[in-house]
Amino acid sequence: MSEIALKKLVKQLGSIRGRHTELVTVYVPAGYSLHEVSTQLKSEQGTAENIKSKPVRKNVVSSLEKIIRHIQLYKKTPEHGLALFCGNVSEKEGAADIQLFPVEPPEPIKTKLYWCDQKFVLEPLEEMIKEKEVYGIICLDKSEADIAILSGKKILPMVHFDSIVPGKSRAGGQSSLRFARVREGMLQDWLKKVAEAANKLFGEHKEVIGIIISGSGPVKEFFIRDNYMHAEVSQRVIGTVDTSYTGEFGLHETVEKSGDLLKESSVIKEKKLLQRFFDELHKPHGLVAYGVREVINALEMGAVDTVIVSEGLDMKEVEYECSQHGLQKKFVFSDRKAQKCEQCQQTMKVLGEREVIESFEEKVKGFGTRLETVSSDTREGQQFLYLGGVGALLRYNI
Ligand SMILES: [Zn+2]
Structure with missing residues (x-):
């Protein structure tokens, strides 16, 4: 399963x-x-x-x-x-x-x-199931940076760097303006280096659904503010956490302090996805489809970027057999499993059934389509369920 x-x-x-x-x-x-x-x-x-x-x-x-x-x-x-x-x-x-x-x-x-x-x-x-929520952590200040993947409760440190950015106090004899400029340049190079590593790591690890930026001091804020990371990676940033430490202690401290952030993030991710869906739905030629039939049609044309299925959807894909017309598959609500053959009106025999989500897992294969589930716990999630509980964001209009 x-x-x-x-x-x-x-x-x-x-x-x-x-x-x-x-x-x-x-x-x-x-x-x-x-x-x-x-x-x-x-x-x-x-x-x-x-x-x-x-x-x-x-x-x-x-x-x-x-x-x-x-x-x-x-x-x-x-x-x-x-x-x-x-x-x-x-x-x-x-x-x-x-x-x-x-x-x-x-x-x-x-x-x-x-x-x-x-x-x-x-x-x-x-x-x-919990283990599958995977997050990224970038814990940095001006002297060191650690990038890790958080899988369930496990912290997997992936990258560690030490920097050569000096502190604010300069050695005697240097011009303070020049020193500040040099230091600023070094800090930028440092943040670029961290960002490059983050781009590479999180570019490869698409399962990372949210990234937390942590560390002591303001360096983490500069890092976000000045857009050092690729848009695709920085989009996944879910927030910042202040820590007293960096390094391995800093990573642990980050996890300890990000409970609320992590809880919110899966809800936020869901809301964002559905917001996108409803935005498209309200456009005159929005890139969207909904309803099981429509979504499957679009999917088979290769037009679907993301299929969205509500966890609240109580629908099954049932395999039937009509004694005259053979096998047929239908999507039906769980309480309406008894179905008649459309051709001869005979009640058909149920051979087997599976969840809609399982059916879509199979159908998205080979189309490069993502499959996302959403709960019906949010207002958007409820609306989506009322709309039928199955929808798709399209790559192009069909
Ligand atoms: Zn029949």
């Missing part, structure tokens, strides 16, 4: 609440024997038979049954392990709708867990 699909699923699983302690979570670490897990779960099933409340007992036992049966489908443990979530998701009291959500994650599972609760245990998966 891709990260983007996992992100959506985690959100969905996080919203499920059991009526009782009856939602079952199982984590199987990479390399761990599924056979052993299966044996353990069978014994847990025996324990669950002792649960006093009859409906709870029934739900837990059936969930375990479903999980065990699913595990038996595997010949061996998937490369990164396996996470299984199963329980009664019915919103009606007394009704049972036991559903299983298997996850083969994009990164190795390290936790081994069997847990029964009113909610699913999602932290190990949430960690995997």
Whole structure:
């Protein structure tokens, strides 16, 4: 499962609440024997038979049954392990709708867990998604500069420079004006050098969604004010942080002090993207498309720069089979899965389904198109969802 699909699923699983302690979570670490897990779960099933409340007992036992049966489908443990979530998701009291959500994650599972609760245990998966928010740090003053990549909680130092820019106090005997000029020139060269390294690094690391400029003193402000970096890189700057140190201490201090900045930045990024979308939408010939059909058409013409999909969109791509007219795929809202064949009006059989986002992940391949998801937590995000929840920024008018 891709990260983007996992992100959506985690959100969905996080919203499920059991009526009782009856939602079952199982984590199987990479390399761990599924056979052993299966044996353990069978014994847990025996324990669950002792649960006093009859409906709870029934739900837990059936969930375990479903999980065990699913595990038996595997010949061996998937490369990164396996996470299984199963329980009664019915919103009606007394009704049972036991559903299983298997996850083969994009990164190795390290936790081994069997847990029964009113909610699913999602932290190990949430960690995997969080890691994907990648930021850049440029920590500098007039004497040294460090450039690092922040991936989740990990700081990866990439570049370190020491400068030869002297302090403001000059050696005796020099003309103060001349000294100031020389110093100014050296400072500019220094900032150019830092900017060149930043351009190169962040030019290569496109996954860096935001860059923080930190350091003690005003040098970081000059660095931003005088546009030393390429526009494409400086656009990603999300703010500055004052630190007491530079060097490795400075990098750590930057991370400690940028909590709010990082939280805001993913929201801001989303807002900016949607603002661009709505700006284009309001122009007479705006470079924009919306609605699943329109976006796919534009995509297949190679006209799409960025596809935007709302995380709030409750739509699936379903594969159907009509006994007379064969296979067909349709995008339908989750509660309207029963569909008739347009040609013969027969109700079709559902063969399989996947999230819209997964479908787009596949479709954007080969077109150099970016795929972005947005939440529906912001006002713009809500508007976008009302508009259908799927949109595209175009490269040219179609
Ligand atoms: Zn038909």
